[in-house]
Amino acid sequence: MTGAQVPERYRKPPQAPPTFTATPESLIKVTERLIAQSKSVQDKVVADNDASSATFRNVNLPMAVDDNTMALESHIIGFYQAVSTSKELRDASTEAEKMLDDFGIESSMREDVFKIVDAVLKKNEPLDPESRRLLEKDHKNFVRNGLNIPAGPKRDRFKEIKKRLSELSIEFQKTLNEENGGIWFTPQDLEGVPADVVNNLEKGTGENEGKIRLTFKYPDLFPTLKYAVSPDVRKKVFVDNENKCNTNVPLFKEAIELRDEAARLLGYENHAQFRIEDKMAKTTKTVDDFLGDLRKRLGPGGLKEIATLLKMKEEDLKARGKAQTFDGRYYLWDHRFYDRLLVEKDYEVDHEKIADYFPLQTTIRGMLHIFEEIFGLVFVELTGADRDAVSSSGNGKDIVWHEDVALFSVWDDEGEGSEFVGYLYLDLHPRDGKYGHAANFNLQPGFQVNSTTRRYPATALVCNFSKPTPKKPSLLQHDEVVTLFHELGHGIHDLVSRTTYSRFHGTNTVRDFVEAPSQMLENWCWDPAQLKALSKHYSYLSPDLAAAWKDGLPEAEKGNAAPEEQIPDALLEKLVRTKHVNAAMFNLRQLHFGIYDMTVHTPSSHDEVVKLDPTVLYNQLRHEIARLQGLEVDGKGWNWANGQSTFGHLIGGYDAGYYGYLYSQVYSADMFHSVFAKDPMNGKEGRRYRHTVLEKGGSREEMESLREFLGREPSTESFYKELGLN
Structure with missing residues (x-):
C-alpha cells in the first residue's frame, strides 16, 4: 500500500526507522563510544558482585541489556561496508567492525566476568526458559572462547588467533565487495547473449574502441554463461571469474x-x-x-x-x-x-519469455501480498512525504542509504491486532562497491525493553538484479524470483520474531536450521496458482512499455495480438515440469x-x-x-x-556449516509437504507457523519449535521424495 490507500491505523509507526547519515569520522567515534559503554557495564558487573551476590538479575541481565542497545547501532556500522557508494565510508565501516570484533574477543575472554557468570550458573536459580537459555549460552561462550585453557602462553595464543581470524574474515569479504574486474569483448564475441544485457555494458574508448566490458557481477555473468554461443568466451568468463579475488x-x-x-x-x-x-x-x-x-x-x-x-x-x-x-x-x-x-x-521453456511476466516491482508487490495473506501482515511503502513524516529528522533522505532503496513499514493486520511489526528495506540493483550476492541483513534487532515496551526490528534485502532501461523494466528470471522469495523469507523471519533478548532475535538460530524457513517458502515459486498471481507482462505497465515491447518483436510477429496479461497456463505448466x-x-x-x-x-x-x-x-x-x-x-x-x-x-560464518543448506532442506521439505502442500495459502496454518517457528527465533531449541509445529519428530521422507530418491 502507498499514499491514500493506507488506513489511518497504519500511518504512524511508534518507532522511527534508523538513519543513515554517518561519516567516516562519526562511525569510528560511535564505535569508540559503544565499546567504552559496554566495557563500563562489564566492569560494573565485576565491581558490584562476587560469587555470593551473583544472580542472573545482577550479572547477566545488565550485559544482555547492553547487548540489546549496542546492536541498535553496531549492525548498521558494519552494514555500510556492504552498501555505501563512498569508499571512505566502506573503509571506515571495515575498520569499525574490526574494532568491535577485537572488543568482542576481549570481552569473551574476561576471566573476571566468567567467574561471576559461572557462579550464577552453579546457583541454578529459577528462571524463565529464555533467560535460562541466555545464561547457559553466556557460560558456554566463555568456555568456547578459551577460558578453560589455563592462563598463560596457550590462552594468549588462542586470543591472538581469534583476533587474526577476525582480520582475515573482514579483509576477505572486503576484497569480494570491492571486486570490480571485467573483460573487454567485441559485440561479436558475445553472440547469443540477450541484447538487454549487451546494451547495458560499458562501451570502450581508446584502445578498447568498439569493445564492451563484461563485469563479474551477476546480471552480466550468468546470462553470458547461459547464452554465449562461443565456448571460448564462456571458458574465459568462467576461469577469470574463479580467479577474480x-x-x-x-x-x-x-x-x-x-x-x-x-x-x-x-x-x-x-x-x-x-x-x-x-x-x-x-x-x-x-x-x-x-x-x-x-x-x-x-x-x-x-x-x-x-x-x-x-x-x-x-x-x-x-x-x-x-x-x-x-x-x-x-x-x-x-x-x-x-x-x-x-x-x-x-x-519448450524460454526463460527470457517467462521473465517478461515478472517485472521486479510487480513481482515484489505480489510476494508481499502472499506474505500478507499467509502471515497476517500489512506492508506500507513509504515514499516522499511519508518518508519525511516517519524520519526522526523530518528528512526522508536520512532514512535510506541510497536513492534506489525502497522502504516499507510492516504491521500486523486487523486479525493479528494491527500492531506495528518493523521496517523492511529493499536494495535490489548492483553498483560499485556493493555486496555482490543476495542476502538479508538485520539492521536493528527486536527485543523487549521492559514489561510494557518493545523495540521493533529493521531488516534489509540486498540483491543484484538487472537495472531497468527506458525500454524495459528490471525483469526477473524464474531462478531470480526464487532467490527473491528466499531472501524475503529471511526478512520475514527477522521481522515477525518476538524474543526477550536481541541475542535470539529472528534468524539468530543455529546455522543448520536458519535456511529452513526460507527454503520452505521457495515452494510457493513452483506452485502454478501462486506464480500466476505474481505475474504481469511488462507491456501492461505503461503505454510506452507496450510500444517498446511491440518494437522489439521480429517483423513477422508485429501484427500479432498483445500477450496475455498474466503468464499463460501452458507456459506455467512447462516451467513447473522443469523443477527437477x-x-x-x-x-x-x-x-x-x-x-x-x-x-x-x-x-x-x-x-x-x-x-x-x-x-x-x-x-x-x-x-x-x-x-x-x-x-x-x-x-x-x-x-x-x-x-x-x-x-x-x-569465511563469513558458514565454516563447517555449509552442509546446513542441504541439512535444513530436510526440515523445510517436511514442513511444506506435511502442512502447506495441499493449500499454500492457508492463513490459519501460516499464522500457526509464524507463531510457533518464526516468532521464537533462537529463543528455544529449534527442534522444539519443529516438533510443536509438526506434532511429531521431523522426518527425511519428504526431502528424499522431493529429490526423487526415496
Missing part, C-alpha cells in the same frame, strides 16, 4: 590453519567438531554420514544427466559446423549453457561445497592442514563429486582456478 587465496589458507590450531587448543579434534557440537547435527559423524549418503544416492543420477547434456553438446556443435571441436568432455563452462538449451528444447531437471547435478554442486568445507575443517592432524593445498583440493573434489571438467589434463594441473577465494560463506 586471488589475493584471498593466502587468507583462506591461513584461516583454515588458525581455526584448526584454535580448536586443538580448546581440546577438540578439529574445527568442525568445535563448530558442530552446538548445531542441530551435533557431531561431525552425523554431517559426514548425511553428505556421504546423499552423494551416493545422487551420483548415478548426476552421471545420467551429464550423458544427456553431453549428447546435446555434440549435436549442437555438429549443427553449427563445429563437430571437429567435440572432445567428449563436459566442462564447467558448458553447464549453464546446455542446461538452458535442454530446458528450451526438451521442455538436472536436480542431481545441482545438488552435487551443493555437495561439493559442503564436502569441501568439511574436508578442510576435519584434518587428522595439524600437520595435515598445514600441508594441504586448498586450491588443488577444491578443484579435485569438484571433479570427483560433480563430475565436471575444468582445465586440468589427465589428472594434473589442478591449480588452474581458485574458486575458494570467492567463497564468502566459508
Whole structure:
C-alpha cells in the first residue's frame, strides 16, 4: 500500500526507522563510544558482585541489556561496508567492525566476568526458559572462547588467533565487495547473449574502441554463461571469474590453519567438531554420514544427466559446423549453457519469455501480498512525504542509504491486532562497491525493553538484479524470483520474531536450521496458482512499455495480438515440469561445497592442514563429486582456478556449516509437504507457523519449535521424495 490507500491505523509507526547519515569520522567515534559503554557495564558487573551476590538479575541481565542497545547501532556500522557508494565510508565501516570484533574477543575472554557468570550458573536459580537459555549460552561462550585453557602462553595464543581470524574474515569479504574486474569483448564475441544485457555494458574508448566490458557481477555473468554461443568466451568468463579475488587465496589458507590450531587448543579434534557440537547435527559423524549418503544416492543420477547434456553438446556443435571441436568432455563452462538449451528444447521453456511476466516491482508487490495473506501482515511503502513524516529528522533522505532503496513499514493486520511489526528495506540493483550476492541483513534487532515496551526490528534485502532501461523494466528470471522469495523469507523471519533478548532475535538460530524457513517458502515459486498471481507482462505497465515491447518483436510477429496479461497456463505448466531437471547435478554442486568445507575443517592432524593445498583440493573434489571438467589434463594441473577465494560463506560464518543448506532442506521439505502442500495459502496454518517457528527465533531449541509445529519428530521422507530418491 502507498499514499491514500493506507488506513489511518497504519500511518504512524511508534518507532522511527534508523538513519543513515554517518561519516567516516562519526562511525569510528560511535564505535569508540559503544565499546567504552559496554566495557563500563562489564566492569560494573565485576565491581558490584562476587560469587555470593551473583544472580542472573545482577550479572547477566545488565550485559544482555547492553547487548540489546549496542546492536541498535553496531549492525548498521558494519552494514555500510556492504552498501555505501563512498569508499571512505566502506573503509571506515571495515575498520569499525574490526574494532568491535577485537572488543568482542576481549570481552569473551574476561576471566573476571566468567567467574561471576559461572557462579550464577552453579546457583541454578529459577528462571524463565529464555533467560535460562541466555545464561547457559553466556557460560558456554566463555568456555568456547578459551577460558578453560589455563592462563598463560596457550590462552594468549588462542586470543591472538581469534583476533587474526577476525582480520582475515573482514579483509576477505572486503576484497569480494570491492571486486570490480571485467573483460573487454567485441559485440561479436558475445553472440547469443540477450541484447538487454549487451546494451547495458560499458562501451570502450581508446584502445578498447568498439569493445564492451563484461563485469563479474551477476546480471552480466550468468546470462553470458547461459547464452554465449562461443565456448571460448564462456571458458574465459568462467576461469577469470574463479580467479577474480586471488589475493584471498593466502587468507583462506591461513584461516583454515588458525581455526584448526584454535580448536586443538580448546581440546577438540578439529574445527568442525568445535563448530558442530552446538548445531542441530551435533557431531561431525552425523554431517559426514548425511553428505556421504546423499552423494551416493545422487551420483548415478548426476552421471545420467551429464550423458544427456553431453549428447546435446555434440549435436549442437555438429549443427553449427563445429563437430571437429567435440572432445567428449563436459566442462564447467558448458553447464549453464546446455542446461538452458535442454530446458528450451526438451521442455519448450524460454526463460527470457517467462521473465517478461515478472517485472521486479510487480513481482515484489505480489510476494508481499502472499506474505500478507499467509502471515497476517500489512506492508506500507513509504515514499516522499511519508518518508519525511516517519524520519526522526523530518528528512526522508536520512532514512535510506541510497536513492534506489525502497522502504516499507510492516504491521500486523486487523486479525493479528494491527500492531506495528518493523521496517523492511529493499536494495535490489548492483553498483560499485556493493555486496555482490543476495542476502538479508538485520539492521536493528527486536527485543523487549521492559514489561510494557518493545523495540521493533529493521531488516534489509540486498540483491543484484538487472537495472531497468527506458525500454524495459528490471525483469526477473524464474531462478531470480526464487532467490527473491528466499531472501524475503529471511526478512520475514527477522521481522515477525518476538524474543526477550536481541541475542535470539529472528534468524539468530543455529546455522543448520536458519535456511529452513526460507527454503520452505521457495515452494510457493513452483506452485502454478501462486506464480500466476505474481505475474504481469511488462507491456501492461505503461503505454510506452507496450510500444517498446511491440518494437522489439521480429517483423513477422508485429501484427500479432498483445500477450496475455498474466503468464499463460501452458507456459506455467512447462516451467513447473522443469523443477527437477538436472536436480542431481545441482545438488552435487551443493555437495561439493559442503564436502569441501568439511574436508578442510576435519584434518587428522595439524600437520595435515598445514600441508594441504586448498586450491588443488577444491578443484579435485569438484571433479570427483560433480563430475565436471575444468582445465586440468589427465589428472594434473589442478591449480588452474581458485574458486575458494570467492567463497564468502566459508569465511563469513558458514565454516563447517555449509552442509546446513542441504541439512535444513530436510526440515523445510517436511514442513511444506506435511502442512502447506495441499493449500499454500492457508492463513490459519501460516499464522500457526509464524507463531510457533518464526516468532521464537533462537529463543528455544529449534527442534522444539519443529516438533510443536509438526506434532511429531521431523522426518527425511519428504526431502528424499522431493529429490526423487526415496
